[in-house]
């Protein structure tokens with residue numbers, strides 16, 4: 001323990017030449033904090049250290065403190081919309097527009113025509129209504145916020161019918177019954193786990209209810225002896241009984257997934273056509289934009305929603321609004337499939353994917369090529385997948401290999417199937433491909449040596 005007494009004083013460390021670059025990069029206060037922490041640790045564990053050692057260890061600590069924990073990763077998992085990997089990557093035009101807004105002042109809440117205060121909601125409303133035919137539109141922070149806001153505004157202390165077939169939990173603890181409770185709406189459960197009939201609604205609506213909530217099954221699928229009435233039927237009945245219909249659509253497809261060999265994912269336009277009063281969905285799932293929750297529907301209802309005090313707490317920022325509207329312009333001009341990464345990945349031809357996998361194998365000089373499946377993910381199209389070609393490695397300790405890949409800069413996320421490590425070209429973004437191959441080549445050569 002006496003040796004611990006010999007640790008150099010903080011002042012003496014600060015005087016040393018080795019400290020100058022640290023002080024320049026990190027500032028006096030932070031450097032002192034780092035020196036203190038390193039010395040405290042040494043004292044506690046009864047260790048000693050030279051001034052050089054302490055400065056060197058402090059440098060690592062300082063780097064750790066000032067490096068973002070949020071970093072880009074390379075998604076080789078083949079899951080296109082991966083909630084843990086930040087969902088949709090943005091299109092180039094979307095990113096440029098967000099940057100454009102980020103570095104300047106802007107007219108977020110300023111009406112340029114009259115030179116007075118304006119509303120931030122106008123920036124996405126026009127494009128959303130044009131694109132979908134909805135009467136009105138409103139953007140909030142995410143879809144969970146959208147659901148909460150709709151229920152709080154229109155159904156607090158009132159009854160809301162929800163089918164037991166739709167009592168879903170999305171990842172991250174978003175559960176329909178919990179959100180209902182939070183909003184103050186009274187949940188009325190109808191139907192059974194596997195089957196829901198129109199007469200279930202009819203019976204429940206013998207007593208007045210404010211709303212029928214239809215939630216997209218999102219990340220699960222009911223198979224076997226199942227049934228659910230159509231949205232049209234539900235809307236007609238509910239309206240006859242004086243109840244509103246709100247559709248939590250989850251993913252918000254604006255393009256038909258069926259044209260890419262996938263099952264048909266319910267589309268925003270179809271919900272509105274079926275007669276729902278309100279529909280909500282995420283901005284960063286199949287829409288392919290930044291995180292947002294989009295509410296579309298009857299103007300009269302949206303007017304109430306936007307005036308609710310909770311709307312202020314859930315409002316989107318300028319970058320979100322810039323990103324959502326720019327992403328939507330790609331749909332308006334028919335360029336979504338060409339410009340939006342999520343749709344580029346979905347529409348990528350199997351021939352091109354096969355060529356890329358083959359190329360990778362040649363570049364790396366090892367691995368096998370097999371046919372496999374890419375997943376859509378992100379609480380849309382449960383179980384649904386697209387044919388792909390995978391680069392496969394049969395390795396001794398696949399878990400350890402995956403861990404090494406995660407430790408790279410940028411980290412690579414791959415997946416294991418049947419004990420093999422798999423890489424899917426579909427989800428590797430073009431600008432990351434060469435970097436991916438370089439890292440993988442190095443990791444493989446270290447692994448084999």
Ligand SMILES: *Cc1c(COP(=O)(O)O)cnc(C)c1O
Pocket residue numbers: 142143144145170174215216217218219248249250251281282283292293378379380
């Ligand atoms: C994903 C999803 C949500 C949550 O949306 P966030 O944008 O993540 O808040 C809510 N409902 C359904 C049906 C979903 O699929």
